[in-house]
Amino acid sequence: MTKNKVQKESFWERNRKSEGYLLKKKASSVFVSIARFILLFGLCFLILQPLLNKISVSFMTEEDLYNPIVVSIPLHFTTENYEIAAEIMNYGKGLINSFVISVTISILQIAVCTLVGYGFARFKFQLKKFWFAMVMLVIIIPPQVISNALYLHFRFFDIFGIIKLINGGNTINLRGSAIPYYLMSAGCMGLKNGLYIYMIRQFFRNIPVDMEEAAYVDGCGVVRTFFRIMLPEAKPIITSCFLFAFVWQWTDGFYSKLFLSGVTLVSRSIANIVDGLAAYMMRILGTMATVSIARSNCILSTGTLMVVGPVILLYLFAQRQFVESISSSGIKM
């Protein structure tokens, strides 16, 4: 108590000595931090609110949706929505497919991008600047520009007319299978791959050259140096690029629509969930049924949650890896 008093007195004393400057400074800093809190709280709420809203809606029965008293806490708690959404979206199968495709695609993409990034960071060769400019071009040119040509390319797939010869004048239709996308990923042309090359190159450039040179002097070959010495060093950037690749692949609509239309993926089934609901209702009731807007919105929210759920979990555990890779690579352009 007395200690507090002493401190307080000394504050006013100091304030008097500084002719009111100290008080003014203190007041302004308190004001700034309050204003900052309000602003940031508001913005964070703005970002989180749709998510929270979806969570509360997903547990409501249809009755609750129309009840004006019920705002955010459901009166009749139910998990029925989850069951319906899971059935419409074919969730179990979609989840497994999405998981397998996302993991394999991102492993492939990151493996190839690491090789390319290392090549750009450490070797001198002719036309290096030109090829790196092409990487930049790949980042800038949206895949939509070439999507129609790619579509036809894989619709009537052929390698220099060889397949036509074997298959009796017919090309094969690779659309609907996952093969084209794996091929593209192996060639660094998948979703945002230019960005990964750029980030990985940036990271390798910041590693000192000494270790590699020591390895070379000791008679270690290029390939072995890369796998034994550089790869372990680059673990952080590789993990974070992998996380990005996984997450973006998980929610990707563009490439999935173009190439993977035959595969049940959560990102594709969520886009059609409302139409699916109408069909589902018809099947259950046996007659034409119109689904109310509130109901379809509720199912859509539930489905969205089920799609982003795994991603949110991943983000909760690996938040640092996501953010730090960007901050470490963005500085030098």
Next chain:
Amino acid sequence: MKTKAKKKVAGLEKRKAISGYIFISPFIIGFLVFMVKPFFQSLYMSFCNVELGAGQFNMVWNGIEQYKYAFRVDPEYVRLLTEELLRMVIYSLAIIVFSFFISLILNQKFHGRALVRAIFFLPVILSSGVMLGLESNNQLIAMLQQQVEDVTTTVSITDGLETILRTAGVGVRAFEKVFEVIDNIYDVALASGIQIVIFLSGLQTIPKSMYEAADIEGCTAWESLWKITFPSISSLFLVNWVYTVVDFCMRSDNEVIEKIQNMMIAQQNYGAASAMTWTYFVIVIAFVGITSLLISKGVYYND
């Protein structure tokens, strides 16, 4: 003797160059097969009539008919194009300003900074791909939202302010755009996750001593913002600007893209779809090029 040594060095360099090429060869192959070829094919297609047949497709040269179709026959394209481009300019500006402002705040020291940073980064992950515009894609729900907006008469602050300013009669159209952005601040916040992190990483490299020196010399915080902070991270404005504009074009709720995909998959009109894509992206890339040239003139490099 001398020549031999020289030859050996040249051989080593050559070997390194070859291994360099081997390392980047996946990119070169992928680039040639999946980028260059479709790129020119798509360009060629935009001057053709594409006819799909059994097991093959034919392209018949058609001059600039498809472009004529896109601009003069198609009822929606021109309207969508101008709307989307205008939206792109306004939102990219808003996103840059917003993310700069937020990163300035997040660079200060306060409790819970890590949490706030994590929340601001969340949209990068959640609102990517199909998740964006899922509600507006759904016609029923979009209709309902429209109805709710029409019916509700809740007082909004921006509405009130808008009325006041409109009666004051100052630059009405410009204000309307500003209000539109403010009303859609949610979209802006969602799209600025990566930009904030990039700005933050730049802000953290500015040495504290510069601010202290400026403070001692009697520089106010406002002045040091423009004289120290702004020049130090001006190169990041360029990075962020390019990223923002490009990112905006790739968003899945982009109406021009939707129109094109519809043209391609539903109507099977590949030629017109190509022509539309090309006009759209030539404009966008020209825009990115010109603006980034202008910005790069203003960028200050320390070294």
